[in-house]
Amino acid sequence: MSELYVGLMSGTSMDATDAVLVQIDADGKPALHTSLSFPIPIELRNRLLQLSVSDQWRADEFAELDVLFSEHSAVAVNELLSKAQVPAGNVTAIASHGQTVRHKPGHRSPYTLQLGDPSRLAFNTQIDVIHDFRRKDVAAGGQGAPLVPAFHRHIFAQREKSVAIVNLGGIANITWLGPQQQLLGFDTGPANTLMDQWIQHCNANKSYDENGHLASQGKVIEELLNVLLQHPFFSRKAPKSTGREEFNLAYLEPLLKANYTPEDVQRTLLALTAETLSNEINGLPTKPEQVYFCGGGTNNELLITEITQRLGSTICGTTQELGVDPQWVEAMAFAWLGWCYEHKRPGNHPAVTGAAAPVVLGSKTLFA
Missing domain, CATH: 3.30.420.40 (ATPase, nucleotide binding domain)
Structure with missing residues (x-):
């Protein structure tokens, strides 16, 4: 029933x-x-x-x-x-x-x-x-997080295949569904939260960077990206979870220099999401044959492009291909x-x- x-x-x-x-x-x-x-x-x-x-x-x-x-x-x-x-x-x-x-x-x-x-x-x-x-x-x-991997396994697991479900919300998290019902899941760091907070700081009329428009006008600030990658969360081993308590403007702003433009900072924050997420995917017990994205970040084409480029030959799509709207x-x-x-x-x-x-x-x- x-x-x-x-x-x-x-x-x-x-x-x-x-x-x-x-x-x-x-x-x-x-x-x-x-x-x-x-x-x-x-x-x-x-x-x-x-x-x-x-x-x-x-x-x-x-x-x-x-x-x-x-x-x-x-x-x-x-x-x-x-x-x-x-x-x-x-x-x-x-x-x-x-x-x-x-x-x-x-x-x-x-x-x-x-x-x-x-x-x-x-x-x-x-x-x-x-x-x-x-x-x-x-x-x-x-x-206490992430809790969605149990659901992901229940509806998305595929026999004899290694796949990953990636949620691009404020925080990014991965569910790895390995062959023989293997399961891993953990937060990888910010997906949209730092990008959202930064654009809101720069423009009170915007709540997010629609389709990566602001980021697409900037260039990655390599020195800033290298500093951001030193955050201790990224070197922690799973199980791990995070949130706005660790990734917020109070953390970001002391790292910025006067000559950094808003566009370049936004582009660097996008690169941070793509870099940290792809590093974790590439470090899974077996590299997924397919990666399926869900969450609001699926609407940011630039972000999806940056992630997929770092994953090389891995086939990428959204959970729509598995019958569930990513939203x-x-x-x-x-x-x-x-x-x-x-x-x-x-x-x-x-x-x-x-x-x-x-x-x-x-x-x-x-x-x-």
Whole structure:
């Protein structure tokens, strides 16, 4: 018997919440029913961005943003169901990732923190909410990220082939699907987050560098690229994960010189993404025969070109070739993780996150 789940995902860029309605059959096979990208209001986005990098947290600000982001998420769900013409009563649960504002699995008291009050979301949609997907993995000694490789293996694994799924969100992550069901997954560093933050700094009217337009006007600053490549994250061994806590303007700006142009900095940040990602792909246990991209970065042709050139003979494409629109893969993954919770199936993989054991991810809040 198939069930309907709503998956909600907002990433490091914080520009929009991706909402998907997914039909999942008894074997856990998902089919996208309806999708919607719901912009985060600019004032809310700015406050969330500030919270994510600030070391001075106020309890009232944190609590208010928890409420406001939940209300935003509820509107997204209700808009999605209206578009789908599906009543709330037909949906088994909302699987809400929430908005990450801190992710520090390497802290002396490891933690990860996502905003989005599930009680308010459940009440405002009249649907049960499955949430808090990352903390159980952290409690089990894992990174709490990335979580999508389990979903990637479930729907993309190919017998006798070595393939890689690359998510180009704010942060880039790889899922390696080797022959004989082998699995690795980890963050490789920034995908779009530094590029987005830089163009927003240079031009308040732009939230991202559409199709790499600004970067295409610049040249790589080799001395800056070499300094950026020295960031300790790039030499860490998997399992590893990262976020805006490590890669932000406070990290970037002290490395810039007065004679660097905005275009050249943007081009160098793009090269950083391409270089670090391709280095990790080329260092996998067996080089993938095919690489499939998903996430917002698939719309940046210059970025895709730079990555594919560094991968040489490897065949590259998007997850569209595997039957899943690259825009919606991550939101669908959380809908599937909601299904896993509901059916008491582990959603993490210790080989990916470093957790001591597979665990059922999430908690559930009933709407009534």
